[in-house]
Amino acid sequence: MIRDITLGQYYPADSILHRLDPRTKLSGTLAFIISVFLFHTFPGYAVATVFLAVMIKISKVPVKFIFKGLKAILMILMITVVFNMVLTPGQILWKWGFLKITREGVDLAVRMAIRLIYLVIGSSIMTLTTTPNQLTDGLEKSLRPLNKIHVPVHEISMMMSIALRFIPILLEETDKIMKAQIARGAAFENGNLIQKAKNMIPLLVPLFISAFRRANDLAMAMEARCYHGGDHRTQMKPLKYAARDRIAYCILAGYLAIGIAFRVMGI
Amino acid sequence: MSIELKNVMYTYSPGTSYEIHALKDIDLNIPDGQFIGVIGHTGSGKSTLIQHLNALIRPTSGTILYNGEDIWADKYDRKTLRSEVGLVFQYPEHQLFESDVLSDVCFGPMNQGKTREEAEAEARKALSQVGFKEKNYGKSPFELSGGQKKRVAIAGVLAMNPKILILDEPTAGLDPKGRDDILDQIAELHAARGITIILVSHSMEDIAKYVERLIVMNHGETVFDDTPKAVFSHYKELETMGLAAPQITYIMHALKEHGLDVDADATTVEEAKRSILAVLNENKSALLKAEGGCLDD
Helix, strand or coil: CCCCCCCCCCCCCCCHHHHCCHHHHHHHHHHHHHHHHHCCCHHHHHHHHHHHHHHHHHHCCCHHHHHHCHHHHHHHHHHHHHHHHHHCCCCEEEEECCEEEEHHHHHHHHHHHHHHHHHHHHHHHHHHHCCHHHHHHHHHHHHHHHHHHCCCHHHHHHHHHHHHHHHHHHHHHHHHHHHHHHHCCCCCCCCCHHHHHHHCHHHHHHHHHHHHHHHHHHHHHHHHCCCCCCCCCCCCCCCCCCHHHHHHHHHHHHHHHHHHHHHHHCC | CCEEEEEEEEEECCCCCCCEEEEEEEEEEECCCCEEEEEECCCCCHHHHHHHHCCCCCCCEEEEEECCEECCCCCCCHHHHHHHEEEECCCHHHCCCCCCHHHHHHHHHHHCCCCHHHHHHHHHHHHHHCCCCHHHCCCCHHHCCHHHHHHHHHHHHHCCCCCEEEEECCCCCCCHHHHHHHHHHHHHHHHHHCCEEEEEECCHHHHHCCCCEEEEEECCEEEEEECHHHHHCCHHHHHHCCCCCCHHHHHHHHHHHCCCCCCCCCCCHHHHHHHHHHHHHHHHHHHHHHCCCCCCC
C-alpha cells in the first residue's frame, strides 16, 4: 500500500556509480546541487541535463525507478509552478478575471520546476546507488573534523543508520497492522479530518508500541555486544579512495568549473 | 456460503528485480462448515493465500467468488465480506490497541455499526468462547501473557460473528500447553458455532488431530488437497518440501516395514495405539493357537 517512496531506497546493480566511495558520491551530489543553482540560463540547464543523463545511464538503475521519486514532490512542484506563473508581475500573456499569466512568470516557473526536478533526481541517484549504511559511513567520515568541536559525529551517524534501517521495517509493520484492523472493519479513508485522525488510533497505538519494543530490543542487543559509542571503534570495511574516485573528483571539478564559468560569463 | 478461487495468481512487486510469484494458478473451493488446515513452509504462499479470501489483497489475475459473486466486482461490498470472513493475524500485537480488553474486542462489532451495548454483548460471548476469564476484562491488553493476547485477538474477530474464521499461525510462540488449549478451543468453536474454520500452520503435529481437510502449499502452488490421512501417506514428498508428517506416521511406517501389520495411515497417537494393540492381540492369539494353548498368559 505504501511502498512507492524512492528516496532512500537502494537499487542493487553493478555499476561504476555503485562502486564509488560514498564520500565521492556525497560530494558529487553536493556539486550537482550547487551547479543547479549556478546555472540560470537554458544552455546551462542543457549542460546539467547532459550530466544527469550520463549519470543515469552509467548508474544502470532503470529510469522508471528514478522518476518514481518525483511522485512525492508532484504537489509541491504544481504549487510552485502555478504560483510563480500567476504571481510574477510583468508582460501579460493571458488574463482571466484577476488571474494573469506573465511572460516572466512562465520563465520563472520553468526554471523553478527544472531546479526542483533536478534536485530530486540528483539526490535519488545517490540514494539509489548507495546503501544506507555506506551513506552514513560516508557522512561519518566526511564530518569527522567536527569531532574537534565536540559534535558527536559517530553517535549522529549511528542514529541515522538505525533510523534508515527501521524505515522499511516500520513500513512493513504499518502494512500488517492496517490489514489486521481492516479485517476488523476499520476504515482509514472515510469521514472528515477529525474522524480520519480518530481512525488512525488503531493503527498508531500498535505501531508505536512495536517501535518502542524494537528500539528496546536493539539497545539490549547492542549492549550485549559491548557497544559503547564511537571511541576507538574500528570499521570492518574502512572507506578508502580508489583510482576511480580520483577520476570522479576530476570530472566533478571540471563540471563545477563549467558551472562557475557559465555564471561568470553570464551565459 | 462458499468461497471459490479460480486461477488465482499473485505477484509481489511485478516488473522489478524484486518480483516474486507468491501464488501460481490456485484453484480452490471452500464449502460451508469445513475444518480446513493450510500447511506449508515459510514463504510457500499460505499467508498470501488467506489474505485473498477476505479481499485484503487483490489477485494479480484470476477471480475469487464468495457465494457465487466476484468479490472484486465494482460495486461489491468488501466491508461486509470482511465481517463474514474473519481473519486473525499471527501477531496479536498488530491489532490490540485499546486501554482494556473488553473495549478492544468491541472494536470489530462497533465497526459493523452496533451500539456499545450490543457490541459488549458480542464481545462477552466471544471472550467466553475463547476461554478468557471475566475477571481480566478490564485489564490492558498489553499486560497479558502471549496466550491470553492471542485469545483476545481471536475474540476480537469472533465478536464480529464471521461465517468463516481464518487463523494465521494461532499457535506460534505459545508453549505446548497454551498451544493445545487454543487449538481445543478452536475445535470447540467449530462445533458450537458451526462455522468454517481455516487453520494456517507450518506444523503438522498441530493440526493433524483437528482438521478434516488439509491443503499443502509449496512455492505458491497447492500440492495436496485431501484428508490428512491421504496427505500424510505422501510423507516422503512432504519431506522434500521442508515439511514432515506427524511423528506417529513415521513410527507406524517403520513398524510396518519390520513386518508388523499395523495401519500405517493412523494420524493420531490414539489411532495408532488402537491399531498396534489390535495387531499385537491378534499375534498373541495366533501364537497361542499355534502352540496348542499350552503357553501361559
